Amino acid sequence: xxGEKTEQLLLENQENLVIPAENVATVLYTHGxxxxxxxxxKVGYNQIPVLDxxxxxxxxxxxxxxxxxxxxxxxxxVAALENLTVADVMEVNIPCITHNDVEEILHQLVxxxxxxxxxxxxxxxxxxxxxxxxxxxxxxxxxxxxxYDLVEKVTVH
Amino acid sequence: xxGEKTEQLLLENQENLVIPAENVATVLYTHGxxxxxxxxxKVGYNQIPVLDxxxxxxxxxxxxxxxxxxxxxxxxxVAALENLTVADVMEVNIPCITHNDVEEILHQLVxxxxxxxxxxxxxxxxxxxxxxxxxxxxxxxxxxxxxYDLVEKVTVH
Numbered sequence: 001x002x003g004e005k006t007e008q009l010l011l012e013n014q015e016n017l018v019i020p021a022e023n024v025a026t027v028l029y030t031h032g033x034x035x036x037x038x039x040x041x042k043v044g045y046n047q048i049p050v051l052d053x054x055x056x057x058x059x060x061x062x063x064x065x066x067x068x069x070x071x072x073x074x075x076x077x078v079a080a081l082e083n084l085t086v087a088d089v090m091e092v093n094i095p096c097i098t099h100n101d102v103e104e105i106l107h108q109l110v111x112x113x114x115x116x117x118x119x120x121x122x123x124x125x126x127x128x129x130x131x132x133x134x135x136x137x138x139x140x141x142x143x144x145x146x147x148y149d150l151v152e153k154v155t156v157h
Numbered sequence: 158x159x160g161e162k163t164e165q166l167l168l169e170n171q172e173n174l175v176i177p178a179e180n181v182a183t184v185l186y187t188h189g190x191x192x193x194x195x196x197x198x199k200v201g202y203n204q205i206p207v208l209d210x211x212x213x214x215x216x217x218x219x220x221x222x223x224x225x226x227x228x229x230x231x232x233x234x235v236a237a238l239e240n241l242t243v244a245d246v247m248e249v250n251i252p253c254i255t256h257n258d259v260e261e262i263l264h265q266l267v268x269x270x271x272x273x274x275x276x277x278x279x280x281x282x283x284x285x286x287x288x289x290x291x292x293x294x295x296x297x298x299x300x301x302x303x304x305y306d307l308v309e310k311v312t313v314h
Contacts (some may be wrong), residue, residue, distance in 0.1 A: 038228065063224060064201055068234075079232065110288055141163050144307075145159075148307040151305060151306045
């Protein structure tokens with residue numbers, strides 16, 4: 001359970017916490033892996049969201065997922081990507097958020113580089129990244145003792 | 158400036174903050190790019206440290222750095238990696254830490270997935286990752302108002 005004032009400090013810049021969908025590079029699950037590799041190498045992110053044709057979030061794909069498919073017994077083989085699509089290598093069952101639940105976001109970002117945000121129909125609306133939450137954490141860490149005296153609670157035995 | 162109690166809470170599990178060098182996958186700057194690609198795709202990290210032959214930290218290399226070299230005008234070309242080494246694509250001038258300065262770590266991790274730690278001779282001793290700092294942040298966020306009453310400071314006008 002995260003205290004109210006802690007949460008308030010973390011969310012003071014909350015308008016920036018979610019990067020809106022229109023600013024996030026994505027691929028369709030039907031895209032070929034060579035296309036996905038091109039997108040992934042250009043955006044410079046480890047992983048990007050995978051959507052279906054109705055803009056619903058269905059998984060993530062990372063550079064290493066594609067490169068691993070190219071690793072044959074005799075070395076790298078680009079031809080191995082032919083006829084494979086994003087759906088063949090994407091990771092599914094990714095935790096999503098629907099609103100700014102700081103406790104959930106902080107918890108999930110320990111294990112994932114970003115969290116997808118979806119609306120009530122599963123339509124992809126944006127991502128929360130470690131970068132954005134770390135900006136909030138810097139704000140919290142710097143403001144906390146500037147604004148508040150931290151008075152040790154009296155423990156009743 | 159981060160307050161003393163905030164820093165204490167963040168560092169309470171500090172023995173885990175740095176992942177020691179022996180547990181971190183690295184490459185030498187003289188390694189070929191095909192080898193680097195193999196290591197990078199297997200470890201599943203976005204970037205890994207690059208060392209010289211005296212174990213000094215000199216830069217980082219990421220999957221996208223290697224894949225970008227394979228992107229020719231006519232598509233993906235593995236042959237483009239031949240005769241290229243890690244030194245040809247690595248990123249240098251990476252900020253390093255020498256001790257657990259929480260303020261510096263929190264600040265630098267906004268823009269980088271991990272921070273290398275080096276000793277006084279520049280020898281690589283480990284990394285601090287966003288994952289580990291986010292564990293500390295979860296600890297801080299959950300313990301803060303459990304241990305302390307946050308009393309608003311009186312502003313003197």
